[in-house]
Amino acid sequence: MTLTAPAVARPREAEPELPFAALILDFVGVLTADAGAALRAWCLAQDLDAEAWRRTLNHDPEASRLYTELEAGQLSQAEWNRRVAPILGVPEHKNLMGRAWAGVRPAADMIALARSARRAGLKVALLSNSFGLDPYDPYEALGVWELFDVAVISEREGIAKPDPAIYRLTLDRLGLPGEACLFVDDHPRNLPPAEALGITTVLADGQPGTAAHIASLLGVPAAP
Structure with a gap:
């Protein structure tokens, strides 16, 4: 009788560590298509x-x-x-x-990116200077509420970007340091206060490929 050695289980390869733990997104100009x-x-x-x-x-x-x-x-x-x-x-x-606002549509590529980030294990936060929630809720109308683990809305907090306090509040709600987060906004003036807290920033300038670029920075699959 021939004896065979028992199969040795190979150690499972560790998942590569992602460079960020959270993605923070503005609303208008980031999660919306051309509102203008x-x-x-x-x-x-x-x-x-x-x-x-x-x-x-x-x-x-x-x-x-x-x-x-x-x-x-x-x-x-x-x-x-x-x-x-x-x-x-x-x-x-x-x-x-x-x-x-009835004709404004969601930005499909950025919404797909947010979903991809969550599937990869990142937290996703909304940091938005709001323009009211009643009678018209723009986040509900464009179907984005379900994307977020944390939502920081200026109307609810009584402060708005670029006040540094609203960025610190977002980090507190996420439970993360700035260095663990990437923030996307379409207004250049809203980026320096985030950078001062160690947050990596990306300007959403409307150019094609922005979502794919952000996906590469996050280390998550690009949206199809």
Whole structure:
């Protein structure tokens, strides 16, 4: 009788260690497709100049002040609608934000990236300067709430980017140091406060391949 040696189990190869433990994402311009194009189309449909929305919110002193209050949770979205509609030149204020944002679509590649990161074991956080949640909830409308382990929304916290406090709050909620996190935002001014806390940053500049680049930095599979 021939005896054979028992098979020796090979040690299982260790999973490669990922360079980051968390991905922190902005909302507008990161998880949304080109919101500017949709808002320009809405303006034209209202017989406004195509740039009326951007110009009013950014350059009209009263509208800019009201938007800052909206971001910080000092003004409800419904009240913002009521007060900004006449400045914008729109006769109907009801659900103004929701009507203007109705054509904005999610960024499929970045949403796929967030899901890929979670499957790989990373925490995913939302860090967003909000523009109200009622009557129009943009995160619900674009179906992104389920992507996050942690959601830090300026309206709820009473502080907004680029205030360093909201970045520290995000790290506290994640339970991680800045060096363990990668943050993506479409506004250059929002990156330095994150970098000061040791967070690696990526500017979402709308160029093709951004999601694949971030995936490579995270060490997770790129979205199909």
